[in-house]
Structures are given as C-alpha cells and as structure tokens.
Amino acid sequence: MNKAATAKECVAVVGIGQTKHVAARHDVSIAGLVREAARRALDDAQLTWADIDAVVIGKAPDFFEGVMMPELYLADALGAVGKPMLRVHTAGSVGGSTALVATNLVAARVHRTVLTLAFEKQSESNAMWGLSLPIPFQQPLLAGAGGFFAPHVRAYMRRTGAPDTVGSLVAYKDRRNALKNPYAHLHEKDITLEKVQASPMLWDPIRYSETCPSSDGACAMILTDRAGAARSPHPPAWVHGGAMRSEPTLFAGKDFVSPQAGKDCAADVYRQAGITDPRRQIDAVEMYVPFSWYEPMWLENLGFADEGEGWKLTEAGVTELDGDLPVNPSGGVLSTNPIGASGMIRFAEAALQVRGRAGDHQIDGARRALGHAYGGGAQFFSMWLVGADSPAA
Amino acid sequence: MREVAIVAFGQSDHVRDSAETSEVEMLMPVLHDVLAQTGLKARDIDFTCSGSSDYLAGRAFSFTMALDGVGAWPPISESHVEMDGAWALYEAWVKILTGEAETALVYAYGKSSPGDVREVLTRQLDPYYVAPLWPDSVALAALQARALIDAGLTDERELAGIAARSRTAAEANPHAQLRGPVPAGEHLVAPLRTGDCPPVGDGAAAVILAAGDTARRLTDRPAWIRGLDHRIEAHSLGVRDLTDSPSTRLAAQRAGAFERPLDTAELHAPFTSQEVVLRRALELDAPGSTVRINPSGGALAANPVMAAGLIRLGEAAARIQRGESDRALAHATSGPCLQQNLVAVLEGES
Numbered sequence: 176m177n178k179a180a181t182a183k184e185c186v187a188v189v190g191i192g193q194t195k196h197v198a199a200r201h202d203v204s205i206a207g208l209v210r211e212a213a214r215r216a217l218d219d220a221q222l223t224w225a226d227i228d229a230v231v232i233g234k235a236p237d238f239f240e241g242v243m244m245p246e247l248y249l250a251d252a253l254g255a256v257g258k259p260m261l262r263v264h265t266a267g268s269v270g271g272s273t274a275l276v277a278t279n280l281v282a283a284r285v286h287r288t289v290l291t292l293a294f295e296k297q298s299e300s301n302a303m304w305g306l307s308l309p310i311p312f313q314q315p316l317l318a319g320a321g322g323f324f325a326p327h328v329r330a331y332m333r334r335t336g337a338p339d340t341v342g343s344l345v346a347y348k349d350r351r352n353a354l355k356n357p358y359a360h361l362h363e364k365d366i367t368l369e370k371v372q373a374s375p376m377l378w379d380p381i382r383y384s385e386t387c388p389s390s391d392g393a394c395a396m397i398l399t400d401r402a403g404a405a406r407s408p409h410p411p412a413w414v415h416g417g418a419m420r421s422e423p424t425l426f427a428g429k430d431f432v433s434p435q436a437g438k439d440c441a442a443d444v445y446r447q448a449g450i451t452d453p454r455r456q457i458d459a460v461e462m463y464v465p466f467s468w469y470e471p472m473w474l475e476n477l478g479f480a481d482e483g484e485g486w487k488l489t490e491a492g493v494t495e496l497d498g499d500l501p502v503n504p505s506g507g508v509l510s511t512n513p514i515g516a517s518g519m520i521r522f523a524e525a526a527l528q529v530r531g532r533a534g535d536h537q538i539d540g541a542r543r544a545l546g547h548a549y550g551g552g553a554q555f556f557s558m559w560l561v562g563a564d565s566p567a568a
Numbered sequence: 569m570r571e572v573a574i575v576a577f578g579q580s581d582h583v584r585d586s587a588e589t590s591e592v593e594m595l596m597p598v599l600h601d602v603l604a605q606t607g608l609k610a611r612d613i614d615f616t617c618s619g620s621s622d623y624l625a626g627r628a629f630s631f632t633m634a635l636d637g638v639g640a641w642p643p644i645s646e647s648h649v650e651m652d653g654a655w656a657l658y659e660a661w662v663k664i665l666t667g668e669a670e671t672a673l674v675y676a677y678g679k680s681s682p683g684d685v686r687e688v689l690t691r692q693l694d695p696y697y698v699a700p701l702w703p704d705s706v707a708l709a710a711l712q713a714r715a716l717i718d719a720g721l722t723d724e725r726e727l728a729g730i731a732a733r734s735r736t737a738a739e740a741n742p743h744a745q746l747r748g749p750v751p752a753g754e755h756l757v758a759p760l761r762t763g764d765c766p767p768v769g770d771g772a773a774a775v776i777l778a779a780g781d782t783a784r785r786l787t788d789r790p791a792w793i794r795g796l797d798h799r800i801e802a803h804s805l806g807v808r809d810l811t812d813s814p815s816t817r818l819a820a821q822r823a824g825a826f827e828r829p830l831d832t833a834e835l836h837a838p839f840t841s842q843e844v845v846l847r848r849a850l851e852l853d854a855p856g857s858t859v860r861i862n863p864s865g866g867a868l869a870a871n872p873v874m875a876a877g878l879i880r881l882g883e884a885a886a887r888i889q890r891g892e893s894d895r896a897l898a899h900a901t902s903g904p905c906l907q908q909n910l911v912a913v914l915e916g917e918s
Contacts (some may be wrong), residue, residue: 236628436643
C-alpha cells in the first residue's frame with residue numbers, strides 16, 4: 176500500500192460517557208438511554224451538540240430490542256438531524272468497530288469532531304432467543320452464546336493442560352475490580368472465590384459466576400483531531416493504532432481456541448503503534464472476556480503470553496489490578512454486558528486509563544492501553560491501542 | 569483529498585421470489601463478476617464492507633453467512649453496516665481516504681420475499697409511539713404523495729408518467745424485475761396506485777473501489793467519486809415537511825452536485841412521488857437541464873431493499889465507464905419518507 180499517498184490526521188479521544196449499567200433501565204426509553212451517555216461524553220469534553228460533525232452508532236442484532244435499524248428513530252436524541260449518521264453492526268465486536276469507523280472519519284479529514292456511541296437495552300427483549308430464531312433448512316444456534324463457546328474453552332484446557340481452577344480466578348478478579356467502577360453492572364460486595372467456585376455449572380466448564388450478565392447500557396466517546404485535542408479540558412487519549420479482522424464462522428482447519436483473525440488484528444495494531452513487546456510496552460488491557468476462560472485464551476492470542484502459557488499469567492496474579500499486566504481493571508464484560516456496547520466500553524476504558532481518568536480502578540502511570548473486542552463465532556475482531564502521548568510526538 | 573473511483577459494478581437479476589437460493593448463493597456470482605471485471609482476486613482486496621438487514625433475513629448476525637461468499641480466509645479487514653450498501657460504500661471510501669487501503673469490495677443484498685416487507689419496515693419506526701400502530705411503508709409514502717398533491721407540486725397524471733418512463737427505461741436493463749410499462753392499476757393506498765409503487769423482490773449488488781493509479785490500472789474509464797455526503801432528518805413525520813428533502817439538498821451541496829451541470833441522475837425513489845421530492849431538492853428540473861433521470865429504470869423497476877441504493881451508485885458508475893455519462897449524480901435513501909439520504913457525484917476523466 177502506498178502510505179505516502181495521504182498523511183492521516185491524528186485522532187484523540189476527548190470525551191467519554193457511560194450510563195450506570197443495570198439489568199433493566201425501566202426509567203428511560205432507548206432514546207433516553209443513548210442520550211444520557213452522549214450527554215456525559217459531551218460534558219467530559221466540554222463540548223455541545225453543535226460541535227459534533229457526525230454520529231457513528233453501533234449495536235448488536237436489532238432483534239435484541241425489536242427495533243429495525245433503530246438509528247433512524249435515534250437521530251433526534253443524538254442531535255444528528257442535519258448531520259451524517261452511520262450505523263455499524265459487526266456482531267459482538269461492534270462496539271470496537273464502531274469506534275474505529277468514527278476514528279477513520281477524523282483520520283481521513285472528512286470530519287473534525289465525531290460522536291460515537293454504542294448501546295444495548297437488553298431488557299426490551301430477550302437476547303438469548305433473539306439469537307435463536309428458527310430458520311428453515313439451517314442448523315439452529317444453541318440457546319445462547321455459552322453453549323457455542325464452552326467446547327472451545329474445553330479445547331483450550333485440553334490443549335494447554337490448564338488446571339480447571341483458572342476460570343474462577345478470572346471471574347473473582349473481574350467482579351472485585353467492578354466494585355471500584357461506579358458504572359459496572361454487577362457490584363457483588365460479598366464476592367469470594369469460594370462463591371464463584373460453588374456457583375452452578377451452566378455450560379461445562381463454565382459456571383454461572385464465570386459468565387457475563389445481561390445489561391442495559393450505553394457508552395459514548397467524542398473523537399477529534401489535533402486541533403480539537405489542543406482545546407480539550409482534560410488530557411486526551413491518542414489513537415496509536417486500530418484494526419479489524421474477520422474470518423468465516425466455520426471451516427476446516429479453523430482454530431477456535433486462538434483464531435488467526437485475532438492474531439492478525441493484534442499484529443496490525445502493534446505494527447501501527449510500534450509495539451514489539453506487548454507484555455512490556457502495554458500498561459493495561461481491556462479485553463472482551465464474556466466467559467472467564469477467555470482471559471487466558473486471549474492473553475495468548477494477543478501475544479501477551481506464549482501459546483499454552485496464558486493461564487499461568489492469570490494464575491500468578493499478573494492480570495490483577497496490581498499485577499504487572501492488569502487485565503480488565505473496569506471489571507470487564509464479566510461484570511457489565513450491554514452486548515452492542517461492550518466492545519466500545521473496552522475501547523473507552525482503555526482510553527480512560529491513559530487519560531488518567533479511570534477513578535478508583537486507575538492503573539498508576541498507564542501510558543499505553545489496549546482495547547479489544549470480538550464477536551460472532553470468535554471470527555470478528557476489532558482492537559485499538561491508545562496512548563497518553565500523541566503519535567510521533 | 570485522495571482520488572477514489574468505482575472501477576467495477578455487478579448485480580444479480582432481481583426477482584420476486586428467490587426461495588430456492590440462499591443469500592450467499594445470490595451474492596456469490598455477483599462477487600465473482602466484479603472481481604473478474606478487474607482481474608483482482610479476493611486476497612487482493614484491502615478492505616471489504618457490506619450492507620444488509622437482520623430484519624429482512626429474519627435472523628440475527630445474518631451477514632456472517634454472507635461472509636462465506638467472500639471467502640474470508642486468510643482473515644480479511646472487513647466491516648458491515650446495518651444500512652443500505654450505499655453507506656457501506658461510504659465507509660469503504662473513508663477507509664481508502666485514510667490511506668489504509670488501495671482497493672475495497674462493497675456488497676449488499678436483501679431478500680424481501682420471505683416476509684411481508686411492508687409490515688417488516690414498520691419495525692423501523694419509533695418503537696414506543698408509532699411502531700405499535702403498524703403504519704406500513706406504502707401508507708407512509710402515500711401520506712407524502714398526498715402532501716405533494718395538496719401543495720400543488722404534482723398530480724396523479726405526472727406520477728403515472730414517472731412510472732411509465734422508469735419501466736420503459738428498464739427495458740434496456742436485463743437485471744430489472746419490471747421491464748416495460750405496467751398498468752397504473754388501482755389505488756394501493758390513495759393517492760398511490762400499484763404502478764406508483766416498487767416491485768417487491770430479492771437481489772444483490774457489488775462494487776469495487778480503487779484509489780488513484782490503481783483505479784486507472786484496473787479499468788479503462790474509472791468513475792471518480794468527486795464528492796460523497798449523507799445526511800439524516802428528524803424521525804417523526806410530524807415535524808418534517810414531507811414535500812421537501814433538505815437532507816438530500818445539503819448532501820448534494822457538500823458533494824459538489826450544484827457546481828457544474830450533470831448529465832445523469834440515478835435516484836433511489838421507490839415511489840413515484842419521492843422522485844418529485846428529490847428532483848426538487850436536487851434542482852434537476854431547472855430551466856435548460858438535460859439530466860437523464862434513472863436510465864436504469866430505478867427502484868420502480870427493481871427494489872431489492874438494502875441493495876437498491878448501492879445499485880444507484882453502481883448504475884451511475886457503469887454509465888460513466890461505458891462512456892455514456894461524464895458527470896452523474898447517484899442518490900440513496902433510507903428510512904420512512906426519505907428520512908436519510910446520500911448523494912455521490914461521479915465523473916469520468918475527460
């Protein structure tokens with residue numbers, strides 16, 4: 176590719192807003208939910224609706240709320256009237272993909288300042304059955320995602336010899352981290368490792384406490400160019416690299432434990448960001464872990480550990496809040512899962528870390544953080560790496 | 569701004585009912601067609617983006633099946649919009665503008681035949697106040713047509729003329745579903761007659777984009793995207809003037825449509841009355857204008873939902889590639905009564 180053809184504009188995150196994620200926001204409409212997050216992102220950036228040039232919105236399948244292409248109805252609530260509005264849908268990775276589409280609008284100098292937002296209001300419908308509509312002549316999905324992913328977790332355990340205690344360690348860590356995050360859905364103040372280990376087995380080897388909740392929630396970010404970042408009232412997070420990769424759902428030779436698309440996506444992001452040793456150079460990771468075992472699996476897939484070694488980092492406490500590679504300081508998807516927004520929350524939490532604005536779950540001195548999302552049958556990946564310093568500064 | 573062009577366009581034959589073919593089977597020949605036109609292999613494409621709707625497919629993540637038709641192995645850089653493929657083209661265009669891609673494959677597909685598309689589209693409406701009333705897409709378009717007639721901006725005779733012109737033009741379009749004039753018919757929802765409404769059908773389309781010299785290498789006469797913009801309006805019909813399309817006008821302004829005369833306009837107007845709204849917004853009836861409107865027959869001849877907008881861009885580009893146009897406007901729409909609109913200005917190299 177001809178890199179000299181254009182010099183990309185630097186992109187900065189200057190505003191972040193989330194709703195308090197809960198099981199059911201009966202007090203607001205879908206429009207009210209997204210507006211709340213957008214309003215908080217604007218307040219964080221000290222900008223107004225008039226400062227926004229375009230809106231990029233993402234969410235998971237429309238059946239989750241029972242509204243077809245809901246962005247049409249949300250145009251007013253998001254101040255998009257008279258502006259461009261794009262709707263991204265790339266399965267579970269969508270929150271990340273949405274942020275990357277918005278990033279490109281600024282990078283390509285099509286727009287100066289863009290509002291990007293992702294949401295899910297799962298209480299409007301039933302996600303499990305939204306995923307399981309019967310289609311003639313097609314193999315039905317198993318009820319919910321856990322049934323699909325449990326065999327791949329089992330394959331990981333068999334391949335690496337990981338002891339079956341590792342999953343509960345991840346869940347125990349993430350649920351404790353969530354106690355420090357006021358926006359997290361689950362605040363289990365009396366959580367213990369024993370309670371996680373004693374929770375019912377849902378999809379062997381995944382226990383109830385090792386799965387994500389169903390949440391109503393939205394996350395919004397304001398992205399802007401170098402000039403916009405210079406006016407930012409708070410430190411911006413700079414986008415150092417971003418990429419998406421996809422591969423088919425099923426094919427002979429597919430590695431469900433460590434999909435090639437995930438490896439390629441990480442390699443692309445690291446190349447853009449000049450990362451050669453992710454374990455040492457990255458200070459915090461927000462990765463998409465809907466089932467506890469995906470932490471060690473992604474640690475390997477993303478190059479933080481050699482193949483077969485990911486679970487050892489988890490077991491040794493490396494990924495704890497005070498470890499040398501904190502993973503999901505926010506509490507992660509295991510504590511908060513408005514599906515379509517979960518990827519964007521990972522991206523936003525990574526940005527909060529390098530902005531130094533993560534509050535009680537702040538990692539001291541975080542300069543570079545990775546946001547990660549995946550979806551479909553472990554086939555769609557989106558990632559970005561954000562830094563406290565502007566690229567090539 | 570970086571030069572980007574449409575270098576290939578392909579579409580399926582649009583049919584009333586494609587029950588015997590899946591979305592992937594409908595799409596694959598079209599993808600092979602555009603790749604063959606450029607001599608590119610799937611692995612040569614830097615970025616892939618598609619547009620489709622789960623609500624048409626009746627299942628969540630329906631686009632993941634279509635990915636099998638692309639052959640995403642080794643893994644590809646890929647994205648999807650839950651919008652008409654014209655907006656997938658927009659995302660791909662932006663990707664090329666960043667310099668991260670030289671080529672992009674854009675595709676879209678929709679099968680309306682398995683369900684009742686008029687009913688399905690009611691699910692796009694405000695879920696609390698409007699959708700529970702199930703006002704269907706023809707009824708809403710009829711409200712718009714009535715507003716136009718009441719304002720003295722058109723009449724049923726002019727609408728019938730638009731229908732006849734469109735289907736006559738489609739006689740030269742081998743992919744169209746309605747080729748040749750059809751009777752004006754009875755009122756479906758007054759004042760719209762069956763002839764004023766699009767056929768319900770299934771279809772797919774694909775486009776390849778390329779930057780600068782890559783585009784020149786891939787085709788003799790690239791259709792250069794000189795401007796591309798899209799805008800959305802308020803959702804509630806009650807706060808809009810349905811006889812006007814300010815979002816189309818603004819998008820056209822930003823795309824540079826008014827800077828020099830056009831010779832062709834491919835308008836995504838599923839209903840005859842919507843062409844009247846668009847022609848006014850785009851000033852296509854200005855004195856001395858010689859713009860040829862919808863030489864493909866437009867959405868009145870084939871309206872595969874989610875692909876019909878991308879097809880307008882493809883048809884306009886194909887005319888430029890064939891040397892039949894030097895400067896064309898292509899338009900796509902989404903939402904009830906033209907709520908969201910995209911305008912592209914395409915030019916051939918003189």
